[in-house]
Amino acid sequence: MNAVDRAVTQQLGAALAAAEADPDVRAIVLTGTGRAFCAGADLKAIAAGERIDDPEHPERGFAGYVQHFVTTPTIAAVNGFALGGGTELVLASDLAVLDEAATLGLPEVRRGLMAAAGGVIRVQRQLPWKVAAELALTGEPMDAATALRWGLVNRVAPAGTVLEVALELAGRIAANAPVAVRETKQMLHRTATLDSAWEGPAWDLNADAMRRVLRSEDAREGPRAFAQKREPRWSGR
Structure with a gap:
């Protein structure tokens, strides 16, 4: 069992x-x-x-x-x-x-x-x-x-x-970008119990997460693959 x-x-x-x-x-x-x-x-x-x-x-x-x-x-x-x-x-x-x-x-x-x-x-x-x-x-x-x-x-x-x-x-x-998926999961958990979605703490966490996403190779690969009309090749970095 x-x-x-x-x-x-x-x-x-x-x-x-x-x-x-x-x-x-x-x-x-x-x-x-x-x-x-x-x-x-x-x-x-x-x-x-x-x-x-x-x-x-x-x-x-x-x-x-x-x-x-x-x-x-x-x-x-x-x-x-x-x-x-x-x-x-x-x-x-x-x-x-x-x-x-x-x-x-x-x-x-x-x-x-x-x-x-x-x-x-x-x-x-x-x-x-x-x-x-x-x-x-x-x-x-x-x-x-x-x-x-x-x-x-x-x-x-x-x-x-x-x-x-x-x-x-x-x-x-x-099939999605690994860095973006990881940061998205962490944001869902980190902000789940915050009192407000309008005030500072949630948005501070959001800005930090987005900075990490934008610094990733995946964030450059996604738009590039879209422009070239091909499937993205994620590196997870």
Whole structure:
């Protein structure tokens, strides 16, 4: 069920770091094998007294993912049920595609726990407040159609095609200028909680990001390719 133990945390965190460091990787897709995307924390490991964190990288958080910010866009391809920590992986991803039979949920309160791997931090930022509160306080699951209706996910894929749909979405991102994509993602996150889109802080961040974009080779290649009526050849620099 892809439950998260220490090995999963260490390996997923390392894979995310390696992808971020590779200039040829322009989008990251996270999916599961079998009938589950992720069943959350490995409760059997916890019950046995085992730790599921990465002692070398505690800053990466649950599964080496939920506090591990990367500038490369991330997409959750949810192939099956994703409860508890599985939903928190979805919430930590930039985009999400669900199999039509997949379910999300934060059932921690039913086990005397709290969705502390980002669930109670992110869910009300990505859903209307009362919808988020119902999901978190009842612990009841949400089906794919409902998640799509509320904008919690980007696509619902026909059964068995979620990875294909997610990779197509990743390809559309990867076709764009890498520097501009990275700066755009960072701006979306940096300004999401600012009080105003009209006052100084957001625009100061915007100006800094645009300076970095305009200094890139990609910013020169884009107009040049357009003028020459050809596809751009991005360098990522």
